[in-house]
Amino acid sequence: MITLPKLARPRRLLAADEANKPTSQVLRFGPDKPLKLDAGVDLAPFQIAYQTYGTLNEARSNAVLVCHALTGDQHAANTHPVTGKDGWWDVLIGPGKIVDTNRFFVICSNVIGGCLGSTGPASINPSTGKPYGLDLPVITIPDMVRAQSMLVDHFGIDQLFCVIGGSMGGMQVLEWAASHPKRVFSALPIATGPRHSSQNIAFNEVGRQAVMADPDWCGGKYIEEDKRPEKGLAVARMAAHITYLSEAALHRKFGRNLQDRSQLTFGFDADFQIESYLRHQGMTFVDRFDANSYLYMTRAMDYFDLAADHDGRLADAFAGTSTRFCLVSFTSDWLFPTSESRSVVHALNAAGASVSFVEIETDRGHDAFLLDEPELFAAINGFISSAARAYGLPEAVQ
């Protein structure tokens, strides 16, 4: 059984601390600037927490928008305020790195519905004075992008040089290109697809049910009740984590190796290393993520269906686009297999778009987009360098 570490701190959501007192920069919109949600209602007031890296040039032409994945956040290239770890894309973004902050102005914002400072279910609902919980309307990928576009407006940026992201971040990239084609010079969707598959919805539903089965979820009002549905959220994370890795990588890394012992215990402790690893993934996740945000993020992914928004024709989502695209998939990614990226490539070809496509041979599964994967870096570097030349951006200031 997962034994969660005793917390020395008060029983409060750590993510909720960040949700309501973020250590990031925050852009606030009042009642006069509501966020129009696909659910058919206006969200107001609302706020966007974000990080930037590098300097916006005078022409405001060197902006790269980075979109985060399901459990990611705005801390792409700085120390994470809750975990103390490096940013989730620190391998890629920074001075002299592939997304070179000596050259580009990088923006990464917490998505709406998230839990690190942008308005989400842990935020205070102004009409009740209590956390939203499930009273926050369901958030969609287009809603997230709509909020990001208001942040981009705030910087006075007409056109983003590049929008980049993996997984749910890649969905946002596709949505940006579809809904704001003139504002995106180049787009780099990685390990993603134009819709969530039945199997992916199924895994997300298991995760949601695991959270909601936890009595400490309290119908979504756990913050008010001073509780945390840690066990349910840990189980959800464990199930999801399996889908981020490939069978081959699990076999290579863990196989049937035993944990700290020479033989089976004939009990229900974590005999196998893979069990310990998964339990650790579950335990560490609950401190940095809000359970209700997990419900909202998974729902946003399930609802995403770019073709459906265009009468079932994916090519129509990109009609007349002048954005340059590069799609990347990984051979061992079974959450977003190459066929998903290829369907986008076909649609882009049908729409006459400029598109390149790289399928990378790796056994590291879906999570490869977050790892130090040389072929991925080479693909991103080649695409960004070429696009920057075409865009007339000067080389990096050394």
Add this chain to the structure above:
Amino acid sequence: MITLPKLARPRRLLAADEANKPTSQVLRFGPDKPLKLDAGVDLAPFQIAYQTYGTLNEARSNAVLVCHALTGDQHAANTHPVTGKDGWWDVLIGPGKIVDTNRFFVICSNVIGGCLGSTGPASINPSTGKPYGLDLPVITIPDMVRAQSMLVDHFGIDQLFCVIGGSMGGMQVLEWAASHPKRVFSALPIATGPRHSSQNIAFNEVGRQAVMADPDWCGGKYIEEDKRPEKGLAVARMAAHITYLSEAALHRKFGRNLQDRSQLTFGFDADFQIESYLRHQGMTFVDRFDANSYLYMTRAMDYFDLAADHDGRLADAFAGTSTRFCLVSFTSDWLFPTSESRSVVHALNAAGASVSFVEIETDRGHDAFLLDEPELFAAINGFISSAARAYGLPEAVQ
């Protein structure tokens, strides 16, 4: 959120009713006939609940032992006492069917550790007068087979004509052939493997954690506490169920179809058919299965490693065997992919065994072994007919 149906009956484990007052035939062993467990202890007294179909011939040469899978039971070809549904292999076993009960004497017993009448965690521990719960030693696949061999002894059967089973049942078939080679004339392991992979252990661990995270699990003592960890067990079943199906079949059957509605609800109800389907799978499972048995069954699968029991050489498990084998796998089974069956075939070839192997093209995933799959039936029919001729068994009495 899963809303479990209100039960008209008292809050007792239905599976536990069967565990302690089975409607099947029961073979009981007293303290003088303990079951020697791999955990290093003797289980005594213990009992085996079983069903038989057809008639044992005078030579006692027409017996077919059917081994059930993780959540299966002895009710292979009769109406299930809890669900009222047909037996789980009713499509295959019966008069005039492929496993023809006019010809063969079919035995199917509930495995040790199960919950339909054989000794398991819901059974009364004679030393305490209370249900075993987690005080039952961990049960292994060899333990299950050892108990089955005592049942076969009871019938005075020296050699089984055939041992057949899928998934965990297939593991038992392999174990029978390895540990009792002279008692098995022919063996038919379907959709199985010689060991549980890291990914399979991972999914099982998620299921166990889901059960143990449910406060109604009560440290395994829920029967004493008059509770049932229904929500946790339902989540475990949902996660496992995804692995029984293929992505292609999910796409074909459910896709992104909505449930009883024309548009998304922007909420957390079951919008998609796949969500309703999974919730239904979870809800109906908890009535017919005991949560602790689920822990024991998954553990037995995780522990199975036939090569490890023979110094890492799988071929040595079958050294000198004269059993005829037929292995069957399914192209879309990602729980036990064809490579697992092939590794057994290679080992059998190395051991000089008689072996045939059929990989069946289907999109129905792991569960194909339970379905009306014509190619599977043809393979089983061909193998059994040929083996029966070689064994000198008369044709069926019409």
